[in-house]
Amino acid sequence: MARRLENRVALITGTGKGMGRAAALRFAAEGAWVIGCDLDAEANASTIADVQAAHGTMHGMTPVDLGDPVQARQWVADAVAIHGRIDILYNNASACRFVTIDQMTDDDWYFTTRNELDLVAHVTRAAWSHLCKNGGVIINTASVAGHGGGVGGFCHSTTKAGVLAMTKVMAAEGAPHGIRAVSISPGMIETPGSADQLAMPGVRDMLMAHSLVKRIGRPEEIAGVAAFLASDEASFITGTDYLVDGGLTN
Secondary structure (H helix, E strand, C coil): CCCCCCCCEEEEECCCCHHHHHHHHHHHHCCCEEEEECCCHHHHHHHHHHHHHCCCEEEEECCCCCCCHHHHHHHHHHHHHHHCCCCEEEECCCCCCCECCCCCCHHHHHHHHHHHHHHHHHHHHHHHHHHHHHCEEEEEECCHHHHCCCCCEHHHHHHHHHHHHHHHHHHHHHHHHCEEEEEEEECCECCHHHHHHHHCCCHHHHHHHHCCCCCCECHHHHHHHHHHHHCHHHCCCCCCEEEECCCCCC
């Protein structure tokens, strides 16, 4: 049986842990040549080892701070040098701070915008000319937070709403070049990045009370949706967002 992403060159950001790690494993299993990056060199090396142990292909660069436009451009250039092209760009990496408006500092705001909005812009701009050559797919990680707001989410909801808007612009400007752009909005997913939030008293109970599927999501479930969206099976899909949240926003 043919694999969905056979011989596609897939750049995935934040492949050390969580959803990025799951995406690297799934995309490689689907036949893609994965190129990842992360700030955490040890975690990224572990992902590469697991991909290779499963007979997949993955290269990785670390540490790479994609919030720095110079490093973002260099990562894309290094990735293109390996396989000569880009077929899939998965802007997965992000980091944020949850804090109420009255307690928020300038650093909280700029940290979140840099690590959830700027890095998507920097990497996409760097990859754009390469994608325009032969077409391709851009997948952006948004969030249910971008569809609404909650206490402490001023920074996070704002930046993820920005990712949703950027995706639509990428789809519009990319269409003449054969580029599709989509986003995925996960709900609460069990990852190292969400561990502190899930450990807060009452958070799990609150999520279960508002969710139709009575459990927390898994990174592999997001990776499965991303693999579909990156494939030819989704060739008529662009400019839209996929909520993968167990019915939380319903």
